[in-house]
Amino acid sequence: MNLIKTEKLNKIYGGSIPYHALHDIDFEVNSGEMIAIMGTSGSGKTTLMNIIGCLDRATSGNYFFKGKKISDYSDNELANIRNKEIGFVFQNFNLLPRYSALKNVELPMLYTSISRKERERKAIIALEKVGLADKLKNRPNELSGGQKQRVAIARAIVNNPSIIMADEPTGALDTKTSQEVMKIFQELNNEGITIIIVTHEPDIANYCKRIVKMKDGRIIDDKLINQNLVEI
Amino acid sequence: MALEAILINKVRSFLTTLGIIIGVFSVIVMIGFGQASQAYITDQVKGLGAGVLIVTPGNPKTQSFGPPGVNTTKTLTIDDAESLESISEIRYVSPNAFVQTLIKNENNTIPAIVIGTHPNVQQARGLNIKEGRFFTLQEAKSASKVIVLGYKLAQDLFNKTFHNPLGVKIKIENQRYRVIGILEPQGSGLFGSVDDQAFMPTKTFQQGVRAGKNLNSIFIKVKSEDLLSVTEKKVISRLRFLHKIREDEDDDFKVQTQAELLKTVSVVTQVFTFLLAGIAAISLIVGGIGIMNIMLVSVTERTREIGVRKAVGAKRRDILIQFLIESSSISLLGGSIGIIIGLSLTKIITKFANLPFVISPIAVIGAFLFSACVGIFFGLYPANKASKLDPVDALRYE
Numbered sequence: 044m045n046l047i048k049t050e051k052l053n054k055i056y057g058g059s060i061p062y063h064a065l066h067d068i069d070f071e072v073n074s075g076e077m078i079a080i081m082g083t084s085g086s087g088k089t090t091l092m093n094i095i096g097c098l099d100r101a102t103s104g105n106y107f108f109k110g111k112k113i114s115d116y117s118d119n120e121l122a123n124i125r126n127k128e129i130g131f132v133f134q135n136f137n138l139l140p141r142y143s144a145l146k147n148v149e150l151p152m153l154y155t156s157i158s159r160k161e162r163e164r165k166a167i168i169a170l171e172k173v174g175l176a177d178k179l180k181n182r183p184n185e186l187s188g189g190q191k192q193r194v195a196i197a198r199a200i201v202n203n204p205s206i207i208m209a210d211e212p213t214g215a216l217d218t219k220t221s222q223e224v225m226k227i228f229q230e231l232n233n234e235g236i237t238i239i240i241v242t243h244e245p246d247i248a249n250y251c252k253r254i255v256k257m258k259d260g261r262i263i264d265d266k267l268i269n270q271n272l273v274e275i
Numbered sequence: 276m277a278l279e280a281i282l283i284n285k286v287r288s289f290l291t292t293l294g295i296i297i298g299v300f301s302v303i304v305m306i307g308f309g310q311a312s313q314a315y316i317t318d319q320v321k322g323l324g325a326g327v328l329i330v331t332p333g334n335p336k337t338q339s340f341g342p343p344g345v346n347t348t349k350t351l352t353i354d355d356a357e358s359l360e361s362i363s364e365i366r367y368v369s370p371n372a373f374v375q376t377l378i379k380n381e382n383n384t385i386p387a388i389v390i391g392t393h394p395n396v397q398q399a400r401g402l403n404i405k406e407g408r409f410f411t412l413q414e415a416k417s418a419s420k421v422i423v424l425g426y427k428l429a430q431d432l433f434n435k436t437f438h439n440p441l442g443v444k445i446k447i448e449n450q451r452y453r454v455i456g457i458l459e460p461q462g463s464g465l466f467g468s469v470d471d472q473a474f475m476p477t478k479t480f481q482q483g484v485r486a487g488k489n490l491n492s493i494f495i496k497v498k499s500e501d502l503l504s505v506t507e508k509k510v511i512s513r514l515r516f517l518h519k520i521r522e523d524e525d526d527d528f529k530v531q532t533q534a535e536l537l538k539t540v541s542v543v544t545q546v547f548t549f550l551l552a553g554i555a556a557i558s559l560i561v562g563g564i565g566i567m568n569i570m571l572v573s574v575t576e577r578t579r580e581i582g583v584r585k586a587v588g589a590k591r592r593d594i595l596i597q598f599l600i601e602s603s604s605i606s607l608l609g610g611s612i613g614i615i616i617g618l619s620l621t622k623i624i625t626k627f628a629n630l631p632f633v634i635s636p637i638a639v640i641g642a643f644l645f646s647a648c649v650g651i652f653f654g655l656y657p658a659n660k661a662s663k664l665d666p667v668d669a670l671r672y673e
């Protein structure tokens with residue numbers, strides 16, 4: 044069964060001049076995939092990510108997540124899916140500036156029934172996984188860009204989601220740091236987490252197994268690459 | 276985590292709580308002070324003892340609120356008082372008259388209130404003797420020219436250095452009276468400051484200080500409390516008879532029991548207390564508006580944070596509760612500080628004003644709950660605004 048399946052998704056932004064940002068998107072994602080979404084600025088990548096990430100709703104069309112028709116879900120049900128199934132990584136990190144790395148990683152668990160001790164234990168494991176065991180107490184302004192993004196990744200994986208959605212995760216990082224971050228994504232993918240990454244950079248896209256190209260709100264290309272990597 | 280947000284913005288949170296601190300603090304002080312005064316006045320009235328009737332001149336229907344004895348209508352006389360003594364249920368009758376006059380001793384002339392009264396008043400009003408004694412029933416009956424002085428009055432008359440004023444004769448209206456006692460300092464009370472008053476038998480008073488038969492009030496001590504209403508009826512019919520009041524005419528005097536007097540007094544002080552507390556409550560509301568203001572700023576500042584929280588799974592309710600906890604914590608913190616400062620200040624004021632210190636649990640709990648409500652009420656709008664933010668918009672917010 045597909046992890047994600049969309050049927051004729053359309054997104055029309057309201058406002059004084061309505062803007063048709065997505066046209067009849069049919070898109071499928073299987074468990075274990077690592078996908079790069081590419082395309083020119085304004086082609087609708089973020090719009091698509093927000094909808095399949097349950098942050099936003101399509102104007103029309105159907106969206107199935109793990110076989111369930113999500114497009115009919117209430118706001119609270121969508122919040123639940125974001126909490127349990129999806130991990131987000133953003134270009135600008137979006138860490139809470141006044142909290143330590145540990146507290147930032149604990150954040151998704153605040154909206155579950157996990158106990159305080161267990162929250163802390165899980166957050167430490169997640170931070171160890173991204174190699175930040177020694178920065179638990181640091182606040183975001185005491186971390187480098189790469190470290191911040193690794194905290195954000197730890198936050199994304201702490202609730203054991205099925206999928207990670209990263210919108211230009213390396214957009215604010217230099218080449219070397221970008222490569223480190225992508226290696227982490229690859230490791231997570233090898234452990235079975237599905238990953239979708241929006242990126243402009245072909246080098247980054249090359250870490251993935253499938254590249255989807257968008258233009259003017261449509262998917263214009265969808266191909267598999269690096270099939271040998273799957274074997275590793 | 277809501278509490279951490281408050282701690283992180285220490286200065287701002289403190290400034291925000293200030294409004295609540297001042298509000299709660301003034302509520303506590305106002306109520307504390309009002310209740311202290313009431314407790315004091317109540318004590319004074321209770322000091323008269325249960326089973327007391329107070330007769331004052333004047334028609335009750337045309338008479339205004341106020342302590343007994345301030346009426347100018349002269350319808351109560353010593354003859355009335357003497358006649359009442361024959362009612363069998365009555366233990367004793369204290370005819371009271373007073374006048375503001377000058378008391379002279381050698382070169383000192385001091386204005387004072389001279390009261391003509393019954394010797395039992397000493398006990399009824401809790402007048403403790405510092406030196407000498409109070410006048411006796413015999414002295415009252417024989418209209419002896421004796422006088423008991425309030426503490427401050429004695430000090431003024433005899434200069435502070437004079438050590439043995441007992442036996443000295445002082446002058447009022449060209450008559451001489453022998454000082455037989457000095458009272459302990461008492462502080463001010465329902466009937467004015469005892470420290471500036473002088474006491475003598477009613478007969479003595481009416482022969483020299485203010486000639487004539489008029490009285491300002493009659494205190495009646497009944498033999499036992501359960502005889503109170505019977506006695507009250509008898510007193511009323513006796514006085515109506517003595518004053519030749521026709522069936523269809525109203526009384527020209529007023530009889531109150533101690534309980535009625537207490538009620539009158541507490542109504543007056545309660546109105547006073549509520550008025551003060553009401554004014555103080557307004558400052559609480561102003562404090563609440565301050566909280567709302569700062570919470571709105573906080574919501575705007577933390578739009579991104581709200582977006583992130585929603586992205587990782589926070590529901591509307593979670594955000595709403597977070598901001599409500601924040602706003603009510605600020606106001607509860609302010610409330611607690613206000614209560615502590617308020618109680619301390621009340622304690623200090625009552626100590627200096629010689630009033631009893633009463634902590635009213637209702638006022639304290641009320642102020643606490645009210646400040647929580649202020650926090651929730653004024654936090655509701657900002658919190659609701661925060662919870663309604665769309666996650667995509669909030670994340671994009673610069």
Ligand SMILES: Nc1ncnc2c1ncn2[C@@H]1O[C@H](COP(=O)(O)OP(=O)(O)OP(=O)(O)O)[C@@H](O)[C@H]1O
Nearest residue numbers: 056057058062064083084085086087088089090091
């Ligand atoms: N809230 C909105 N209201 C109106 N128009 C919007 C809104 N969000 C996006 N758009 C428009 O939709 C189109 C697609 O935007 P989107 O953010 O998905 O592009 P993108 O592919 O992510 O671009 P970039 O690579 O620059 O991030 C753009 O033309 C944008 O102007």
Ligand SMILES: [Mg+2]
Nearest residue numbers: 088089090210
């Ligand atoms: Mg984008």
